[in-house]
Amino acid sequence: MTDARTTPAGEPAKRHDLLPSAVDPTVFDEAFLRQLERLMLVTRKAVRGGMKGVRRSAKRGVSVEFADYRDYSMGDDLRTLDWNIYARLEKLFIKLFIEEEDVTVHILLDASGSMGTGAPDKLLFGKRAAAALAYIGLASYDRISLGVLQGRVARRYPAVRGTNRIFQVLADLSPVEAATGRTDLSACARHYAAQLTQRGPLILISDCFDANAERAISELAGTRCEVAVLQVLSPDELDPPLEGDLRLVDVESAAGVDITADLATIDAYRARLTAWQTELETAATKRRASFVTVPTTLPLADLVFAELRRRRVVA
Numbered sequence: 001m002t003d004a005r006t007t008p009a010g011e012p013a014k015r016h017d018l019l020p021s022a023v024d025p026t027v028f029d030e031a032f033l034r035q036l037e038r039l040m041l042v043t044r045k046a047v048r049g050g051m052k053g054v055r056r057s058a059k060r061g062v063s064v065e066f067a068d069y070r071d072y073s074m075g076d077d078l079r080t081l082d083w084n085i086y087a088r089l090e091k092l093f094i095k096l097f098i099e100e101e102d103v104t105v106h107i108l109l110d111a112s113g114s115m116g117t118g119a120p121d122k123l124l125f126g127k128r129a130a131a132a133l134a135y136i137g138l139a140s141y142d143r144i145s146l147g148v149l150q151g152r153v154a155r156r157y158p159a160v161r162g163t164n165r166i167f168q169v170l171a172d173l174s175p176v177e178a179a180t181g182r183t184d185l186s187a188c189a190r191h192y193a194a195q196l197t198q199r200g201p202l203i204l205i206s207d208c209f210d211a212n213a214e215r216a217i218s219e220l221a222g223t224r225c226e227v228a229v230l231q232v233l234s235p236d237e238l239d240p241p242l243e244g245d246l247r248l249v250d251v252e253s254a255a256g257v258d259i260t261a262d263l264a265t266i267d268a269y270r271a272r273l274t275a276w277q278t279e280l281e282t283a284a285t286k287r288r289a290s291f292v293t294v295p296t297t298l299p300l301a302d303l304v305f306a307e308l309r310r311r312r313v314v315a
Contacts, residue, residue, distance in 0.1 A: 107202075114178075133314075204220060
């Protein structure tokens with residue numbers, strides 16, 4: 001996939017950092033896109049909207065695809081009567097059709113200071129995951145609403161629809177940089193939830209390095225969207241390669257702590273990390289949300305076609 005757009009001066013536009021690179025040469029090549037088009041973001045709840053989409057709803061309504069019959073009841077639209085059956089059975093039946101849904105997919109990217117760390121970079125991984133999920137939705141003709149979380153607010157971009165709008169999504173994501181200073185994830189989630197008018201799948205991509213992460217999940221689950229949290233962590237956060245006497249500095253608050261990184265300290269860290277992830281997953285499960293921990297070393301194709309499929313985020 002190439003972006004042939006040019007700058008106003010007629011010079012080639014700067015290449016998106018989300019397109020194929022030495023880090024992941026398969027990202028958004030043509031074969032990968034064709035595979036993404038076979039997927040759909042899972043929604044188990046019926047939604048309503050002003051425009052018909054391509055999803056099949058559990059509801060029954062007016063469409064072009066026949067679903068079933070039911071007995072006629074006084075007040076039913078006579079145009080839906082099956083007169084052929086009436087001619088054979090002398091009974092009135094109403095034809096039911098599959099109603100298609102108009103779904104809005106919400107993709108929230110945490111761009112806090114802590115997301116700008118790690119190797120591979122957590123924010124770049126998050127942007128690529130957001131773009132892949134957006135393309136899946138666009139290929140299903142869902143509406144895509146993108147939000148970037150920083151400070152205490154969610155910057156919401158205009159919703160887009162149709163696969164040709166993937167370049168708009170890339171253009172929105174590419175310049176996003178990690179914030180300086182503190183980010184309150186729950187305040188950002190609450191700000192986005194207050195702006196939300198259409199329901200559908202909602203995916204939060206974040207490292208969840210926030211004391212209010214559990215509250216943020218609760219805020220998003222309160223929208224009655226189908227929430228999935230992708231916790232993005234770097235290899236160094238999962239297995240710190242530290243030793244000796246060190247001073248660790250919080251990238252957002254600049255607060256520091258002195259430690260001795262010996263075997264006991266690293267083991268205690270791993271145990272606390274596992275317990276914390278379990279707490280977040282339990283909190284998500286209670287709110288009927290999915291929680292998936294994703295290392296930044298995981299190839300994007302494996303994330304989409306294996307991990308997220310297994311968790312029923314996509315199908």
